[in-house]
Amino acid sequence: MPGPARPPLLLGVSLKMYFGHHQTLNWARKIATLAAEHPAVTSGEARLFVLPAFPTLIPAAGILAPYGIALGAQDIATEDTGPYTGEVGGPLLKEIGCRYAEVGHAERRRLYGEGDTVVAAKTAAALRSGLTPVLCVGERDRGTPQEAAERTVAEAARLLTGLDGTVVLAYEPQWAIGAPEPASAEHIAAVCTALRNWLDSRPRHAGSQVIYGGSAGPGLIGRLGGTADGLFLGRFAHDPENVRAVLDEIRAPAGAAVA
Numbered sequence: 001m002p003g004p005a006r007p008p009l010l011l012g013v014s015l016k017m018y019f020g021h022h023q024t025l026n027w028a029r030k031i032a033t034l035a036a037e038h039p040a041v042t043s044g045e046a047r048l049f050v051l052p053a054f055p056t057l058i059p060a061a062g063i064l065a066p067y068g069i070a071l072g073a074q075d076i077a078t079e080d081t082g083p084y085t086g087e088v089g090g091p092l093l094k095e096i097g098c099r100y101a102e103v104g105h106a107e108r109r110r111l112y113g114e115g116d117t118v119v120a121a122k123t124a125a126a127l128r129s130g131l132t133p134v135l136c137v138g139e140r141d142r143g144t145p146q147e148a149a150e151r152t153v154a155e156a157a158r159l160l161t162g163l164d165g166t167v168v169l170a171y172e173p174q175w176a177i178g179a180p181e182p183a184s185a186e187h188i189a190a191v192c193t194a195l196r197n198w199l200d201s202r203p204r205h206a207g208s209q210v211i212y213g214g215s216a217g218p219g220l221i222g223r224l225g226g227t228a229d230g231l232f233l234g235r236f237a238h239d240p241e242n243v244r245a246v247l248d249e250i251r252a253p254a255g256a257a258v259a
């Protein structure tokens with residue numbers, strides 16, 4: 001049987017701190033059932049990853065991993081082990097089956113004071129432990145697509161200085177997180193294309209992907225014209241039917257043009 005014509009699109013979900021323990025596991029069971037039957041997943045056109053809260057990682061892995069859904073943490077310590085109360089280190093995350101560790105999310109920057117130094121150290125920690133960093137980048141205020149592209153490429157370059165390895169760059173314009181609508185397709189396409197071009201000039205990051213997050217949901221992926229390697233879903237993934245709708249669009253893109 002011929003394989004998929006293009007590399008799989010990456011569909012990530014961060015549950016942030018929205019769900020309780022049982023709610024997370026019930027949601028995971030629905031996503032596992034969906035992955036088991038949806039042709040976008042079974043054909044290899046889409047790959048899923050989920051970032052639930054730390055205490056749910058092990059039971060969620062038991063539910064999701066058999067269906068090829070990767071797990072990851074929403075944060076990672078800058079250090080691997082030692083006297084760092086409340087932190088969770090990369091070696092432990094790797095040991096329990098995580099593939100990804102999210103770093104640099106705008107909420108951690110805004111609410112917990114994380115700056116570039118910490119984000120770069122967490123990115124290095126993830127790579128050191130064999131985890132793929134889901135490195136969030138994106139401008140704080142709404143501007144032109146060109147300004148956003150320049151700023152975001154500069155941010156990625158700054159954070160990855162001196163680091164080697166495959167990463168997922170999650171382009172998340174901060175003004176589009178928690179909003180009613182995502183950024184425009186034109187805006188997303190301009191920034192994701194610039195990030196892709198930058199990555200392509202950096203062999204040390206071979207295999208890296210660029211995904212878009214920020215009020216992403218059904219109706220978006222088909223409008224990006226292949227400029228993003230996938231989506232990073234937040235609130236709109238709480239209803240598994242929305243995840244199904246995005247997978248439906250991956251399976252049968254509604255249109256290739258950027259709106």
Ligand SMILES: O=C[C@H](O)COP(=O)(O)O
Pocket residue numbers: 014172176177178179213214215216232233234235236
């Ligand atoms: O991690 C996901 C992003 O921050 C997007 O969240 P949101 O879709 O709820 O805006």
